[in-house]
Amino acid sequence: MARRRLNICMVSDFFYPAMGGVESHLFNNSQCLMQRGHKVVIVTHSNGRRKGVRYMAGGLKVYYLPAVIVYSNASLPTFFCTFPVFRQIFIREQIDIVHGHQAFSTFCHEAILHARSMGLKTVFTDHSLLGFADTSGILLNKLLKFTLSDVQHAICVSHTSKENTVLRAALDPRQVSVVPNAIIADQFRPDPSARDPQRITVVVLSRLVYRKGVDLLVVAVPRICQLCPCVRFVIGGDGPKRIDLEQMRERYMLQDRVELLGSVRAADVPRVLVRGDIFLNTSLTEAFCIAIVEAASCGLLVVSTKVGGITEVLPRNMITFALPEEDSVVEALLEAIGRVGDRSNHPELSPQRFHSHVQRMYSWHNVAKRTERVYYKIADLEEPPLIERFRRYYGCGLVAGKLFCLVAAVDYLLGVVLAWLWPASRIEVARQFAQDTYQHAIGQNLQRHAAHALNRDVRGERGM
Template identity: 80%
Template sequence: MRPLNICMVSDFFYPGMGGVESHLYNNSQCLMQRGHKVVIITHAYGNRRGVRYLAGGLKVYYIPALIVYSNASLPTFFCTFPIFRQIFIREQISIVHGHQAFSTFCHEAILHARSMGLKTVFTDHSLLGFGDTSGILLNKLLKFTLSDVHHAICVSHTSKENTVLRAALDPGQVSVIPNAIIAEQFVPDPGARDPKWTTVVVLSRLVYRKGIDLLVAAVPRICARCPRVRFIIGGDGPKRINLEQMREQHMLQDRVELLGSVKASDVRNVLVRGDIFLNTSLTEAFCIAIVEAAACGLLVVSTKVGGIPEVLPRSMVTFAAPEEDEVVEALRLAVEQAKERERGAEARFHGLVKKMYSWHNVAERTERVYLKVVDAEEPPLIERFRRYYGCGLVAGKLFCLVAAVDFLIGVVLAWLWPRDQIEIARGFSKERYQEEIRNL
């Protein structure tokens, strides 16, 4: 097997919480176990800036950047080129892998990498529409980025169809590799539940896309119809104020517990307190949260949107349309099922999820994409411009201009800071790290 030097790039990484962050960390760890070198580039989070090493020697560059919305950095187009180029050369990167269409760093890193002649891969973790202004603009940006990327990865077949349509891609250049979990970190604990209540757990970013308005409408109705049901809601975001107002208005302080932001290490401890997991997302490409909940033995109630129907078998999940009445009815049925569950059902759920999802399998399939990409023939510069020009009558010319300016900036940077004057980063010694761990 040929070891590769891979750079993962995204605005979304730890200490932020979410599916993209989990995917980046766990996939990187498994790729390193397979003998590859992996570094991650993301923006600074508060005082976490500079270079950090995480468990197993995973190297992370936290670059200072201005955050504009939901952990996404301000677009700067060419301003990140100098520092990205320094990192790519210092770490001897051969493949740049960008994650998430909403990430500014992802798009800029792929543009700069192509100007340097590096191989690129893109993973899309979300679904977008075609009829709203933000969707149209982001789709055009995605078309620009993916016009010159070597391969794209989606986390579900629904996500693949969406991405192929949005970016007008050849379906043969897009692979489907799902997310996964570490099942050993989500072992059921039936003794953690309160037998006096049927507990519904919600763990989500509290934003519109996650269907928090549906949750706000459904909680009082379920509490009125099922007097022995309570809710534990974890997560933070702009919609938290709506949940607090709902709880005050309906006087549900003793039945609705708002945990706020939940650390990754505490997710399992929250999940095992519940009987049912509720997901009210309005759009979702995969949804790791319902897999984690099922691994902990919870019954899952979820809106039937995006790629969610592909994630779990019907015996583990009850679907509802993303409408208030549908969610309430599906949750009521789940409450009845929870009362009648047979002993050992939690362990059975955990065993099934463990067989279905593994990060080692995800890393192996991702590695196949890398090996295919690294051997791909590099197109001439004129072919790159031809691809950009095909993005639209006006947008095509603009994209060609952006690519040309970026290429010229790369030439200037190569003159100002030649490769042979950039110090190569020292490799991480796994043997020394493991020895120090044993001595602790």
């Protein structure tokens, strides 16, 4: 199929400067899609001093919109209030496809609803797993069913995640593709000199929330410290559960054995990982978990709870599994400590070998290529009539279906009013970023710096 340039808008509440797998996926996938010739802009909510329009590496344009944050970096639902600003962005940037990320993101659901009211093609990527029995899961699953009833395609990051999403949203499996996460392996290289040869260091990098199994971490750390005097823990991340870790460290007087780093910038993650021998992940639910791939690329042996899609991520020689239970986590960690402590008898634990395997398995360029296929698949689909959209929403439930039809009807009418008040012809189209000129300028600068360094070295040799 002939490649053509598409204008893509990625939307999510979760983006830099916050840290996490969704944030990494958005940035790196966007960069690779731009390298493949597409235009990509990202829409997210403001974060601290990040407000307005910003340009990031490679000319990636990011809209940081004002929003009220309610919980875990997710914005307050506003239903129709974001329609005017989203419509302005879609028209200004001449967007063809709106791609929403993460079921917990309010911006994602609202952007997809508004895009469909404007007749734009939409894609949704699910990065998490949810249950079916708790109240929050039931409500979010119903919201997800509403959103996915009218998207052209959905993407999941693992086969386990696909099964979960298909069941939660009652989707046709043929409308859901599996595109895994990835990392930039060159940024996560082993550095044996950064490790403490006198101790075995266990690294934890995670949001400190219940879903990440911090309660398991709180009870497992003191037991490991008591059983293994040579082990120390380095824990990075922030969240409401951080107070539990601080109290645990004080209660058991482990200030010299447990280091709490707080929030870690994305650029500093490799520096933290290379300090460790073992990476510990205690998540209670996980669709993919980029963190364990980053750790394995840095040469760390991974210990993880056996939940969700984690079993699909790494080969068995790189990871030790545990049940999401205290005793099982401790046993798995003790086994890993024994293997790492006797590394000379376990050549398969070579950090460089781990890095080489990960480099071959995961690439953002491959992710972008597979995502691009989804875009081309839906780009020329015929737009269904409005009555068909209502039929899809009506099938979401006896009561919810009628409510969803009402929401869609109000949003559609609001779109008509906005088109009358601010016609698309009166909205200024944004200037295109000169990607080719930018890349050419970077190449010239690199050549200039290389020539300058070579001349400096030559002059230094002559002066000797």
